[in-house]
Amino acid sequence: MRSAIKLTKYLKPYMFFTIIAPLMMVLEVAMDLLQPTIMQHIIDDGIANNDTEYVATMFGLMILCAIIGLIGGVGCSIYATKSAVNFATDIRKDLYETITYFSSRNKDHFTLGKLITNITSDVESLQRALTMLLKIFVRGPLTFIGAVIIVFFTARELFPVLLFVVPILAFSIYFFTKISGKLFLKVQEAIDQVNTKVQENLAGIRVVKAYNRKQHQIAQFTSVNGSLMQRNIKAGQIIGILGPLTMFVVNIGIIIALWQGAIKVDNGTIQVGVIVAFINYLMMIMGGLMSSSAVLMNIARAIPSANRIVEVLEETPEIKSARSVETTPLKGEVEFVGVSFAYNEENEPVLKNISFKALPGETIGIIGATGSGKSTLVKLIPRLFEVSKGEIRIDGMSIKKIDIQTLRGAIAFAPQRATLFSKTIEENVKYGKDDANIDEIIESLQSSQAYEFVEKLEAKEKHIITQGATNLSGGQKQRLAMARAFVRKPAILILDDTTSAVDSISESKIQKAIIDNFKESTKFIVSSKISSIRHADQILVLEDGYIVGHGSHDDLMENNKAYQEIVETQLVKGGTLDD
Known part of the structure; x- marks a missing residue:
């Protein structure tokens, strides 16, 4: 409940809608x-006395009441919807913004499936609960209290019937609401598992097909989907019992009221109109309690969602920004001082005591076996991960003291796995620089050797990339990812094995473009190929998280056994390296 209270701050901008x-x-x-009371007077004072004029007047009053009620109901629906939808929209926006600041560790803590459920199902649950709270929850208690008071004053002879019906209904609602809250928490957890499985399978659909594991994955999804089904059925069955049970109790009340009413009418102590009105008010009481129970069940379902949402919103991002004291643009001098990094405290560090310095304009090549820590090292520069020990400095200042927007604004990063968005090629390239003009876009496409296939497309730069870039080859995706980095003209350029799917001729042209166009940028090039980094000013050879070689290509060829072994494995028949 505390979480739900914390989220009420999102209602403040829409307080007018929430109150009205x-x-x-x-x-x-x-x-x-008023309707049953008017009906009672029509029967007892109008029809019984054959007073047609009185009946017509009261019918007119009933129509007027109905019209006024319609205006109230429509107005309530409009304003409640505005309040609830805006409330949910703001929460969803903050959730998304919070998640974008999460590090990989933060995301792993929650899992992607759960975060997707937070933004979709959990927020929807809160929106639905608030809508019902503003509309039905007000109606339910008011109808119940109003009907009980009117019955007490106008049909006191039948009031004892309520003393039998109401406690049973109230206890039933409380009992089933309490159970449903626990069941819906389990339903949300099952939705997490389904979302996680769907996300995982769709992301790896090519692997699934390549290994002919379609039936295996279907079986796994069927399992989690079946678990969700069972929990939904159980929750639905519990809720389904309440409706018939409530109707049964009310019907017993109506039978008792008719039996007692018939005796009292026969004794002349009550009029027929009173019985009719009482039955109407009894139905209103039932409706009020039922609608209140529906709201309570939605609230019971929303409270776990609120807890899960607040848990994400209050999660402390591992990587925190700082106000930069730097007033001039970053030049790109990068220094690692005794840097170590582990993905979690329990595991052995991936990087161990890394120290080196890169001057502005230099090219740093990074090479090593798979799992040696190459990609991890360059991800530490833009603070995609936080170092476990040591310090990284840019222009002599710890990156922890540089505003994270300023830091990342000075860096262009092309990751190992090229990620493109379902937009046009132009929009994907401009992701690196919002205000890039068409000349800058074409220049970056030419530098990355992407223009050679882009210009052949019918829409050229306006060609729309499908979700997951399934309408592009691996090499095309890598070249577009590089173009996105190149268009930024950054102080620090990081290319993380971005030419693994690019042919050697195109790679050679890309290397020349980098030399010609990024003379002032500090360049970090991660590769498993000697040909990609042999011309670097400094080459770092990584092995098991340590730097086991550091120098130029010629120096390492003379003095470093680990580098020599890598070169030997990449020799071609002619006895030269594949450039």
């Missing part, structure tokens, strides 16, 4: 409560 909606509902309820 229940007031409009009060108007509708008041008109509804």
Whole structure:
């Protein structure tokens, strides 16, 4: 419940809608409560006395009440919807913004499936609960209280019937609401598992097909989907019992009321209209309790969602930004001082005591076996991960003291796995620089050797990339990812094995473009191929997280056994390296 209270701050901008909606509902309820009393007078004072004029007047009053009630009901629906939708939209926006600041560790803590459920199902649950709270929850208690009071004053002879019906209904609602809250928490957890499985399978669909594991994955999804089904059925069955049970109790109350009423009418102590009105009010009481129970169940379902949302919103991002004291643009001098990094405290560090210095304009090549820590090292520069020990400095200042937007604004990073968005090629390239003009875009495409295939497309730069870039080859995706980095003209350029799917001729042209166009940029090139980094000013040879070689290509060829072994494995028939 504390989490739900914390989220009420999102209602403050829409407080007018939040207040006016229940007031409009009060108007509708008041008109509804008048209807049975008017009907009672029509029967007992009009029809019984054959007073046609009185009956017509009261019918007109009933129509007027109905119209006023309609205005109240429509107004309540409009304002409640505005309040709830805006409330949910703001929460969803903050959730998304919070998640974008999460490090990989933060995301692993929650899992992607759960985060997707937070933004979709959990927020939807809160929106639905608030809508019902502003509309139905006001109507339910007011209808119940109003009907009980009117029965007490106008049909006191039948009031004892309520003393039998109401406690049973109230206990039933409380009991089933309490159980449903626990069941819906399990339902949300099952939705997490389904979302996680779907996300995982769709991301790896090519692997699934390549290894002919379609039936295996279907079986796994069927398992989690079946678990969700079972939990939904159980929750639905519990809720389904409440409706018939409530109707049964009310029907017993109506039978008792008719039996007692018939005796009292025969004794002349009550009129027929009173019995009719009482039955109407009894149905209103049932409706009020039922609608209140529906709201309570939605609230019971929303509270676990609120807890899960607040848990994400209050998660402390591992990587925190700082106000930069730097007033001039970053030049790109990068220094690692005794840097170590582990993905979690329990595991052995991936990088161990890394120290080196890169001057502005230099090219740093990084090579090593798979798992040696090459990609991890360059991801530490833009603070995609936080170092475990040591310090990284840019222009002599710790990167922890540089505003993270300033830091990342000075870096262009092309990751090992090229990620493109379902937009046009132009929009994907401009992701690196919002205000890039068409000349800059074409220049970056030419530098990355992407223009050679882009210009052949019918829409050229306006060609739309499908979700997951399934309409591009691996090499095309890598070249577009590099173009996105090149267009930024950064102080620090990081290319993480971005030419693994590019042919040697195109790679050679890309290397020349980097030399010609990024003379002032500090360049980090991660590769498993000697040909990609042999011309670097400094080459770092990584092995098991350590730097086991550091120098130029010629120096390492003379003095470093690990580098020599890598070169030997990449020799071609002619006895030269594959350039």
